[in-house]
Amino acid sequence: MSAARHPADSLSGPAEDYLKAIYDLEQTRGAGAATNDIAQRLDIAAASVSGMIRRLAEHGLIEHEPYRGVRLTPQGRMAALRTIRRHRVIESYLATALGYPWDRVHDEAELLEHAASDELVDRMAAAIGEPATDPHGAPIPARDGSVTERPVIALEALGAGAVAVVARVGDEDAARLRYLAELGILPGARVEVVNRAPFDGPLTLRVDGDERTIGPALAAHVLVATPERSLLGG
Amino acid sequence: MSAARHPADSLSGPAEDYLKAIYDLEQTRGAGAATNDIAQRLDIAAASVSGMIRRLAEHGLIEHEPYRGVRLTPQGRMAALRTIRRHRVIESYLATALGYPWDRVHDEAELLEHAASDELVDRMAAAIGEPATDPHGAPIPARDGSVTERPVIALEALGAGAVAVVARVGDEDAARLRYLAELGILPGARVEVVNRAPFDGPLTLRVDGDERTIGPALAAHVLVATPERSLLGG
DNA sequence: CACAAGGTTTAGGGAAGCCTAAACTTTTCT
DNA sequence: AGAAAAGTTTAGGCTTCCCTAAACCTTGTG
Numbered sequence: 001m002s003a004a005r006h007p008a009d010s011l012s013g014p015a016e017d018y019l020k021a022i023y024d025l026e027q028t029r030g031a032g033a034a035t036n037d038i039a040q041r042l043d044i045a046a047a048s049v050s051g052m053i054r055r056l057a058e059h060g061l062i063e064h065e066p067y068r069g070v071r072l073t074p075q076g077r078m079a080a081l082r083t084i085r086r087h088r089v090i091e092s093y094l095a096t097a098l099g100y101p102w103d104r105v106h107d108e109a110e111l112l113e114h115a116a117s118d119e120l121v122d123r124m125a126a127a128i129g130e131p132a133t134d135p136h137g138a139p140i141p142a143r144d145g146s147v148t149e150r151p152v153i154a155l156e157a158l159g160a161g162a163v164a165v166v167a168r169v170g171d172e173d174a175a176r177l178r179y180l181a182e183l184g185i186l187p188g189a190r191v192e193v194v195n196r197a198p199f200d201g202p203l204t205l206r207v208d209g210d211e212r213t214i215g216p217a218l219a220a221h222v223l224v225a226t227p228e229r230s231l232l233g234g
Numbered sequence: 235m236s237a238a239r240h241p242a243d244s245l246s247g248p249a250e251d252y253l254k255a256i257y258d259l260e261q262t263r264g265a266g267a268a269t270n271d272i273a274q275r276l277d278i279a280a281a282s283v284s285g286m287i288r289r290l291a292e293h294g295l296i297e298h299e300p301y302r303g304v305r306l307t308p309q310g311r312m313a314a315l316r317t318i319r320r321h322r323v324i325e326s327y328l329a330t331a332l333g334y335p336w337d338r339v340h341d342e343a344e345l346l347e348h349a350a351s352d353e354l355v356d357r358m359a360a361a362i363g364e365p366a367t368d369p370h371g372a373p374i375p376a377r378d379g380s381v382t383e384r385p386v387i388a389l390e391a392l393g394a395g396a397v398a399v400v401a402r403v404g405d406e407d408a409a410r411l412r413y414l415a416e417l418g419i420l421p422g423a424r425v426e427v428v429n430r431a432p433f434d435g436p437l438t439l440r441v442d443g444d445e446r447t448i449g450p451a452l453a454a455h456v457l458v459a460t461p462e463r464s465l466l467g468g
Numbered sequence: 469c470a471c472a473a474g475g476t477t478t479a480g481g482g483a484a485g486c487c488t489a490a491a492c493t494t495t496t497c498t
Numbered sequence: 499a500g501a502a503a504a505g506t507t508t509a510g511g512c513t514t515c516c517c518t519a520a521a522c523c524t525t526g527t528g
Contacts, residue, residue: 044487066493067505248516270474282516287477300523
């Protein structure tokens with residue numbers, strides 16, 4: 001009959017990775033996270049995920065409905081956000097204070113996030129001026145777990161003539177980040193959709209005065225804020 | 235019959251801690267490190283140490299003569315020095331770049347040293363000007379594993395009238411570090427032995443114009459360089 | 469020299485995390 | 499509905515790293 005131990009205990013590295021993955025999946029899909037999706041995201045066999053799910057549920061961090069998926073408890077969500085904060089502060093610090101190139105901060109942060117103390121992370125954040133987002137534009141959760149999400153849409157969803165500002169790009173694939181940087185598609189860049197092929201065809205953009213073409217798959221990983229949406233509010 | 239695998243593989247955190255401990259014990263005592271000493275240093279049962287010894291020997295990092303102790307192989311010594319470099323660079327960086335108090339850098343570095351990449355450590359070292367020692371005066375091994383040890387003796391070994399410069403203090407005990415800082419006994423401080431009680435009695439020192447008394451047990455953890463020794467060479 | 473004390477190793481066990489293979493549930497397709 | 503496909507869980511194994519208890523060397527002492 002062991003349940004919900006570890007009051008404010010520290011979690012293992014793997015456990016933190018699971019919680020992060022579940023958090024992300026919950027955000028993307030509306031519902032609970034599926035075993036298979038967690039397995040794919042972490043590159044781990046589905047059977048192993050079942051095992052960890054049992055352990056996390058015993059610790060009160062997730063709720064598990066067999067064959068239906070898992071959801072974070074408030075406690076689990078808090079733990080996930082703490083890890084995400086760590087990750088994004090570290091990414092920002094590596095880029096700003098230590099000159100890491102933006103396509104490499106993710107991997108290094110992935111290693112460090114499980115070892116860094118909250119104090120260290122807070123000192124890092126303070127040293128670089130408490131940034132609101134990481135180098136890829138993802139919001140950095142506050143110490144209390146609150147996250148301010150800007151209203152954004154996928155670049156891929158824009159039509160011809162639209163004007164927008166790049167808010168955020170997916171941070172996991174280093175090669176993709178390098179390519180986007182070459183195109184000038186960085187958070188903060190102003191882009192204008194010059195032409196849009198029908199359905200899910202490529203987009204022609206004007207970025208920084210240059211015309212660039214970008215496929216829909218890549219464009220799906222770029223989130224932008226449009227002036228109208230910003231004014232209308234979310 | 236598996237032996238000496240893992241050519242340049244990365245070691246587990248625990249394994250790195252064992253190698254560090256063995257390195258230190260080899261330095262202090264002349265001979266090989268005893269199971270019990272390793273166990274005590276890492277706060278682990280002696281039986282557990284036997285288990286890890288077997289694993290490290292299989293990986294070619296140490297040589298084990300049953301019931302006689304262990305010695306590092308050149309490969310193991312290199313691995314230990316890499317970890318020690320990581321530890322001391324991180325300590326220095328935390329103190330210099332992030333304002334950590336010197337009694338707290340050790341514990342934080344202990345956590346980080348197993349997760350930080352060589353690139354990160356090198357960037358940290360570069361960012362603070364490639365220091366030669368950590369905040370407690372311990373030398374930072376170079377990337378190639380070379381260490382420059384200054385000739386030092388224990389403060390406790392000085393007689394009345396001796397003048398010396400504090401070179402290094404033991405870094406493990408935070409309370410001790412705070413106390414030494416209060417006395418002004420920091421690396422670089424000039425101390426003069428005003429009086430010395432016979433045998434292992436306390437020392438009266440002049441530090442920074444103030445008279446301080448320090449017991450022999452504490453003084454054994456303070457290493458100093460004397461002008462004479464420096465001139466004569468080690 | 470024998471024996472007690474102390475240090476070391478083996479035996480056996482446990483938790484975390486991973487794996488593959490097999491069993492089981494749910495969904496989907498005909 | 500019934501069967502195939504897809505997804506999930508259980509079963510059984512493995513490695514790392516820790517533990518306690520018991521067996522085993524080595525040493526120092528009477």
